[in-house]
Amino acid sequence: MAGAQLGPAASIGIEKMYDFEFDRPTSIQAAVDSLKTEEALAFSGGQTLMPTMKQRLAMPSKVVSLSAIEEMKGVRVEGSELWIGGATTHATVMRETAESYPAISSLAGRIGDPSVRSRGTIGGSVANNDPSACYPAGTLASKGVIVTDRREIPADEFFQGMFMTALEEGEIVTAVKMQIPDAAHYAKFIQPASRFPLTAVFVARYGDGVRVAVTGASESGVFRWTEAEEALSGNFSAEAVDGLATPDGSGMISDLHGTGDYRAHLVKVMTKRAVAAC
Amino acid sequence: MPKDGGIGASSKRREDIRFLSGTGQYTDDINLHGQAYAYFLRSDVAHGKINGIDTSAAEGMPGVLRVFTAKDFDGVGGIPCGWQITSIDGQPMQEPKHPILAEGKVRHVGDPIAVVVAESLAQARDAAEAIMPDIEDLPAVMDMKAAVQEGAPKVHDDLTSNLCYDWGFVEDNREAVDQAIKDAAHVTTLELVNNRMVANPMEPRVAVGDYAAHSGESTLYTTSQNPHVIRLLMGAFVLGIPEHKLRVVAPDVGGGFGTKIFHYAEEAFCTFAAKQLRRPVKWTSSRSEAFMSDAHGRDHVTKIELALDADNNFTALRTETYANMGAYLSTFAPSVPTWLHGTLMAGNYKTPLIYVNVKAVFTNTVPVDAYRGAGRPEATFQLERVVDKAARELGVDPIALRRQNFITEFPYATPVAVEYDTGDYHATMDKVLEVSDHAGFEARAAESKKNGKLRGYGIAHYIEACGIAPSNLVGQLGARAGLYESATVRVNATGGIVVMTGSHSHGQGHETTFAQVISEMIGIDADQVEIVHGDTARTPMGMGTYGSRSIAVGGSAMVRAAEKIINKAKKIAAHLMEASEGDIELKDGAFTVAGTDKSVAWGDVTLAAYVPHNYPLEDIEPGLEETAFYDPANFTYPSGGYACEVEVDEETGRVEVMGFTAADDFGNVINPMIVEGQVHGGLAQGIGQALWENCAYDEDGQLISASYMDYAMPRSTDLPMFKVDHSCVTPCTHNPLGVKGCGEAGAIGSPPAVINAVIDALHRGGYDVPHINMPASPDRVWAAMQGAKANMGAAQPAARSTDTAEGRSV
C-alpha cells in the first residue's frame, strides 16, 4: 500500500488517488534506474503532480521521489554562474539567492504561498513547463542551462511549447544553471485566482545585451521578446519599450481572466516596469 | 467604560477555543462503527439523455456493497421546494421534479447519476469509474434570454418552457409606473449583471446516515444551518419517515453563507442507503464536488430604470430581471429574486411608484439559491448603481442626490409591501463620510495621481430586511414554512442554565452572544450558561439560521422563555422570603424584597424549584424549565452607509481597494466585537464579488471556474484595514432586545460601493465608462478604458461576447 510509506493516508488524501508503487532513491543514478519502470513518474515537490493524481488525471505505476537525493539540492555560486540543484525548493532558492541574484530570489519568493514554496522545486517547475510558470522565464532570461542526468541543454532549446520540453522519457533535471546578469527584475502580474502569472516578464541586462523572457502570455509557452531585447540592448530604458509595437495578440492565451489582446498589452507594460525597476 | 460581560460587552468567543485548537466536532469527525462510504458519479456534461447505466462491472468490484441509480428510488419523493411563487397570470410557478439521482436526463455538470457504496472511499471511487452511463448529449440551455424564446431546447421536457415564473410586483402599480416614467424629466437606465457566486464555506458538505434497527430510528448527521428544516423536508416529502423516527444533527459547522440551508440529495441518499444496507453511510464532498453540487448564488441579469422629476426627486422605478434558477429548484430558490429582492427595491428612498418584474429561468447549470444577503444584494446593487449613474448624468453630487430622496419619517410604508419601523439614514450617511474622511479625499486623489494611479470614491447606502419573518405574512407570500424561532431555557437545581435554541451557529458565535443575554437578564456569570443547538433531539422545533435572523428571532424566543423563568423564580423567591411577588426584584443574581434587606440567591431559588420542601406547590409546579416560540411582528431593517476608495492602475486596469468604511445601524448590539467580525466577513465577500469572484460557464455548460485555480477568492492581503462603525443606533421597535441583525449587511452594501468607486476613478481619469459588470477584473477594467478611448461608450465589456459564454444574457 502506497499510503504506508507516505504517512497518514487521510492527511494527504491518498485515498483519492490510483494505487501506485513508491520509491525514494538517494542518488541520481538510482533514480534514473527506478524510472525505467514503465509508467513511472518523477515526483519532486508534488505541487503540480499531487493535485493531478488526486483528480485521477495521472495514473503512474510508480512514483519516484527525488526529495532524498542530496546531490540535487542546494544553491552554489561559481564566479558569475549560479547553480541550483533540481530538487531545491522555492523557499531555499528565495533565501539563498537573496544576495547573489536578488531577481531570482524575488521570483522564487512570489511563487504560490509558503507551503507551495517549501515543497515545490525548480526542477519540477522547469520540467513541467507550465505556460504560466515563473522559473521558465527566469531561466530563459538568465542564459540558463538545464542540467540532466545525461546532458546539458540550453534553455533556448529546452522549452519547446506549452508543457513541452526537450526532456526524454525518464530524464531527470538535476540542476539549473544561470548566468548572473548586471541587473535584472521580474515583473509579475498575477491571475487573481491562481496567483500564477497572468503575464510576467523577466528582464536581465548583461554586458553583451539584454534578455527579455515572457511567461503566462503565449499559447506556445515561455518566449523571448526579441524586439524588446534589441531595443533595450541599444537603449536600456522604459522609453525604449514605449517605442515598440505591442506584440501580436493572436497567438496569446485567451481565457476567463484575459483576452489575448490584453495579455499582449501586459507584455509591454510588464517589460517596461521590469526595466524601470532594474 | 466598556462592559466586561452581559449585553454590549465584547466577550471573547468561547467556541473559538475548540475551533482553533482542532477539537471542534464537525460532521466529518463523526465516524460510526461499521460505516461505509458513498461516492457519487456525477455528470460531466451539462445536458444529456440517459439511455442506460451499466453498473454490472462496478457491482463486482472489491468492497462494493451496492450501486444505486434512479431506479432504486421508485416511490421515493423528489427534493421539495419550500416556496411557491405565483406568476402574473395567476398560475403557480412551474415546479419540476428534483430526483435524488438523475432520472432520464442529466441537467447540469455535477448532476449525480449513480452512487457506489463500498467498504472504503477508494473502493467506491474505483468502482464508480467502472460504471458505464450511456448519455446522449443534448444542446445546453445556458443563456437565460435565449432559453425563454419559442422553440428553445428545454431543461425539463415535461414543462411547457424554461420559464419557471414571470412575477410582477406590485402588479397594481404597473400602469402608474409606466406613466410616471413617460412623464419624467429624466430617466436613467442601466443594464447590469449580478455575477454568479460559489459560497465556498471552509468546511465542505458532509452527510452521515445511520439506522438503528432496534428502534427503527434514522439519524442524519449533516452540515446544515437548520436541522429541523431538513428533518421536516426529508422526512415528510422525500423518504416518508415520521419526524419522531428521524433525528437530524448538525454539529459544528464550518461556515454556511446560505448554501447549507438547503436540503440536498446527498443527505437523503445517505439516510436512505443506511436503512437499505443496515450500515452507516458517509459522504464527504471534495472541494471540486462542492463547486458543482453546492447551490450557487446570485446570477441575475437586470434592466433598471429610475425616473426623476425636474427637481431630481425620484418619481418611479421599474426593473426587469432574469433570475437563473439553474437546473432544478433548490429549497428556497424561488423566493430569492422575488420576495427577498422585490420588497427591497425602495431602498432608503421615498420613490412613490415601483414595479419589479422577475422572470425565473431554468438552465443547465447548478441550482441557484440564497447566498449571504440573498436577493437584497441584488436589489441594493441595482439601486445604488442606478442612483450613482443618475447623479453623473444630471451632474449632481451622488451623496446629495441620495440625501434629497432619503426616507426621514418612520414608520414608513414602501410601495413594495413592507413597512420600515425605524432608521436614520442621514445619521449613517454623516457617519460614513466622517469616518472615511470624505473631506480629505481630493488630497488623497491628488497624491495617487502623482503615483500614476486613478483614485475613486464610491458611496452606497443600503437597507435590508432581516429577522425573517412573520409567519402569516410569508405564508401569504408562498412560503411553505413558518418562520418563528424557539428556545427552551432549562435551569438546573444548582443554578446553571442550558438554553436549547432552534437557531444554529455555524461561525456566528451564538454560544457566546446568547449566553451574554441570559447573563445580563439574570445577573449570573456567562459561564453558568450553556447554549445547545443543532440537534433535533435536544432542541425544540426551530427554523435555523439565515437571513440574519438569529438574535432578532431566536434571541427573542430565548428572552421570552427567560422572562417566563424569571417570573416563576420570583414567585418562588416571594414564597421563600414571605413577601409579595410584586415586591421581588432580581439583580446581580439575587432576589430582594423592595424596601427591605431581605435577599435570597439565585441558587437558593433554583434549588427550591427542584427540592420543593418549602415551596408553593398549591400555586406552581416544581422545576424551572420554560419554552417559548417567537413569531416576529415584522422584519427588522438594518441600514447603513458604505464608502469605498480604490486606486485603478491605468496601464493594467487593476483595482486596489485602498480603504473601506462601513457605518451600520444594527439597532442594539449584543457583542460589538462579534458584530465587527460579521461585518468584516461580509465586506470580504462583497468586495470579492465586486472584484474577483466569478462562477463562469462556457456555452456548452462546462463550469470553467471549477477550482481555486480559476475561482478567485479574496485573501486578507487583498483587503485594506476596514473601518467599521455601529454607533448609529435606532433600536428595532418590535422585538424585546431592539436588535436588527448584522450577518449579511457587509455583503449587501459593499458591491455597489466598490463599483461606484471604480467608475468614479475612471471618470476622474477622463474615461467615460457608464458601468462595468462584476467582477471588475483587470481585463474588464482595461477593456472598458479602451472602449471609452475609442468612444465606444456603453459598447464595452458588458457587451463582450464572452459574457454570454459565461452563461449570462446581456
Ligand SMILES: Cc1cc2nc3c(=O)[nH]c(=O)nc-3n(C[C@H](O)[C@H](O)[C@H](O)COP(=O)(O)OP(=O)(O)OC[C@H]3O[C@@H](n4cnc5c(N)ncnc54)[C@H](O)[C@@H]3O)c2cc1C
Ligand atoms: C497554489 C499554488 C500556486 C502556485 N503558484 C505558482 C506561481 O505563482 N508560479 C509558478 O511558477 N508556479 C506556481 N505553482 C507551481 C509550483 O511552483 C510547482 O511547485 C511547480 O510547478 C512544480 O514543481 P514540483 O517540484 O512541485 O513538481 P512536481 O509536482 O513534483 O512535478 C511536476 C512535473 O514535473 C516532473 N518532474 C518533477 N521534478 C522533475 C525533475 N527533477 N526532472 C524531471 N521531471 C521532473 C514530474 O514528473 C511532474 O510531471 C503553484 C502551485 C500551487 C499548488
